[in-house]
Amino acid sequence: MSPMPWLRLLAMLASLATLPPTFAQGLQPDSHRQQRARTWLVTATSGATERLARHIESLGGRVERTLPRHQLLVVRMDSATANLLKGNSLIQNLEADPPRYPMQLPAMQSPQLPMPDRETIPYGIEQLDTPVLPYRHGTNRTICLIDSGIDLQHEDLPKGGVSGAFDVQGSGDWYVDETGHGTHVAGTIAALANDRGVRGLIPQPNDINLFVVKVFGKDPDTGESTWTSSADLITALDRCEDAGATIVNMSLGGPEKTWAERRAFARAFRHGLLLVAAAGNDGPDAPPSYPASYPSVISVGAVDARDAVADFSQHGAEVVAPGVDVLSTVPTASGRLGLLAAAGVGQFATDPLEGSALGEAQGSFFSCGLAQSTCPAQGQICLIERGENTFAEKVQHCQDGGGSGAVILNNEPGSFAGTLGDQPSTIPVVGLPQEAGPILAALPTGQAVTLSVTATSYGLKSGTSMATPHVVGVAALAWSYHPACSAQAVRLALDYSALGLGEPGRDPIYGFGLVQAQAARSLLEQLDCGKPSLPFPSSLYPLP
Numbered sequence: 042m043s044p045m046p047w048l049r050l051l052a053m054l055a056s057l058a059t060l061p062p063t064f065a066q067g068l069q070p071d072s073h074r075q076q077r078a079r080t081w082l083v084t085a086t087s088g089a090t091e092r093l094a095r096h097i098e099s100l101g102g103r104v105e106r107t108l109p110r111h112q113l114l115v116v117r118m119d120s121a122t123a124n125l126l127k128g129n130s131l132i133q134n135l136e137a138d139p140p141r142y143p144m145q146l147p148a149m150q151s152p153q154l155p156m157p158d159r160e161t162i163p164y165g166i167e168q169l170d171t172p173v174l175p176y177r178h179g180t181n182r183t184i185c186l187i188d189s190g191i192d193l194q195h196e197d198l199p200k201g202g203v204s205g206a207f208d209v210q211g212s213g214d215w216y217v218d219e220t221g222h223g224t225h226v227a228g229t230i231a232a233l234a235n236d237r238g239v240r241g242l243i244p245q246p247n248d249i250n251l252f253v254v255k256v257f258g259k260d261p262d263t264g265e266s267t268w269t270s271s272a273d274l275i276t277a278l279d280r281c282e283d284a285g286a287t288i289v290n291m292s293l294g295g296p297e298k299t300w301a302e303r304r305a306f307a308r309a310f311r312h313g314l315l316l317v318a319a320a321g322n323d324g325p326d327a328p329p330s331y332p333a334s335y336p337s338v339i340s341v342g343a344v345d346a347r348d349a350v351a352d353f354s355q356h357g358a359e360v361v362a363p364g365v366d367v368l369s370t371v372p373t374a375s376g377r378l379g380l381l382a383a384a385g386v387g388q389f390a391t392d393p394l395e396g397s398a399l400g401e402a403q404g405s406f407f408s409c410g411l412a413q414s415t416c417p418a419q420g421q422i423c424l425i426e427r428g429e430n431t432f433a434e435k436v437q438h439c440q441d442g443g444g445s446g447a448v449i450l451n452n453e454p455g456s457f458a459g460t461l462g463d464q465p466s467t468i469p470v471v472g473l474p475q476e477a478g479p480i481l482a483a484l485p486t487g488q489a490v491t492l493s494v495t496a497t498s499y500g501l502k503s504g505t506s507m508a509t510p511h512v513v514g515v516a517a518l519a520w521s522y523h524p525a526c527s528a529q530a531v532r533l534a535l536d537y538s539a540l541g542l543g544e545p546g547r548d549p550i551y552g553f554g555l556v557q558a559q560a561a562r563s564l565l566e567q568l569d570c571g572k573p574s575l576p577f578p579s580s581l582y583p584l585p
């Protein structure tokens with residue numbers, strides 16, 4: 042029984058799948074925004090930090106945090122107090138503290154789904170030319186993930202060499218990931234080569250260290266990710282540096298830049314940290330996102346498995362990497378996987394509808410049409426067409442008629458992501474692309490099929506958030522062969538060895554192009570770490 046026909050079909054469908062509409066990056070609750078508007082970044086003149094802190098407190102402001110290496114005070118105060126401080130000779134700069142969001146989009150559908158009985162190699166591994174370049178053992182570089190934490194118990198993530206820090210706002214334990222964002226990012230870099238799950242760019246344990254700074258938690262009311270701020274991001278950056286990290290993954294950002302942040306990142310880059318951030322998910326017309334668009338930070342845009350730029354990817358990226366339907370780790374058993382199997386044809390994976398029950402159904406298909414009324418399936422699996430009524434109504438009509446499971450066929454080419462809303466089912470329910478219809482129809486009448494929906498620890502996500510760790514992984518691979526090279530040299534090698542996909546040189550859509558591991562390593566060698574001096578042409582790098 043070969044699964045290949047199904048897999049080939051799904052591979053073909055990938056070329057037909059349409060991308061969902063672009064979503065705005067994150068949520069911006071107004072109440073939080075107003076509350077945040079009262080947090081300020083105040084940079085003191087040299088040697089004046091403590092004096093300035095006392096002065097601010099005397100005016101009624103509250104100094105929440107002092108970041109001495111930046112002469113920076115994070116202050117809670119109202120606008121009137123801030124106005125009183127303007128022009129004060131102890132102050133270099135005074136600005137509001139803007140929010141920063143994770144750069145992740147809702148899950149999409151793709152044929153590359155995790156299979157329970159083998160290891161799936163995410164497409165980015167091949168696309169970035171990394172299989173020929175295993176990490177060179179012994180350098181033990183530390184990669185810092187500023188994110189939502191990671192699921193340290195995950196079966197496919199390394200345990201050794203992983204440590205972390207608690208977020209300054211108490212967003213929780215770094216080894217727990219409530220939203221799944223950080224676990225997905227971590228898996229792209231470091232998921233283990235172990236014949237299960239997925240594989241990361243650096244899949245051998247102990248080759249690298251991960252240091253996790255948790256800045257995103259989960260809002261208990263909305264279930265959405267919380268957001269962080271410029272002040273917290275600078276604090277997190279300090280923690281990365283304190284942990285000895287030399288690469289920082291920031292799958293996050295926001296549209297407002299700050300003077301203090303720009304300065305802190307420039308300092309970190311000068312001190313040898315390679316800084317990598319998501320270009321943003323608001324599409325080509327959106328203004329730049331920060332920290333990605335600071336001169337000291339590599340901005341990463343997203344492409345799909347066929348090197349085409351993602352419609353959500355913001356312009357101005359320095360390089361691009363895979364960021365559409367990326368398969369990686371999600372917190373243990375938090376994902377859902379649908380499997381449809383038929384004797385003689387094999388099995389294939391599909392996405393369950395959101396709200397589907399876990400479980401398994403066996404039986405032949407019973408055609409329910411649009412399932413606009415009770416469908417007398419009686420122990421069989423309802424085969425339902427999409428359209429006219431809601432998914433929840435269709436599934437209810439299947440359940441009412443005694444159906445043991447439900448398959449909903451799309452009414453247009455490609456796959457779809459559906460939800461049962463607030464009416465979860467008691468039977469397993471999956472969606473299938475329209476193209477699967479003729480194959481199911483060709484099954485002999487009464488042919489038994491097995492439909493199951495199970496919990497999985499792997500899943501798909503899209504976003505420049507997902508592209509960012511690909512660049513981080515490639516940088517670490519190339520750097521491992523030339524550990525004495527500077528972050529500047531590695532950055533230059535990544536850029537100039539990238540596979541150009543747009544206009545020659547740096548273009549607004551693809552930047553320098555798709556990063557390539559082996560080519561970056563070779564160029565680093567040719568450059569001899571950029572000695573004696575590294576060119577950063579101002580036409581290409583808007584350095585200050």
Ligand code: CA
Nearest residue numbers: 233235237239
């Ligand atoms: Ca694995």
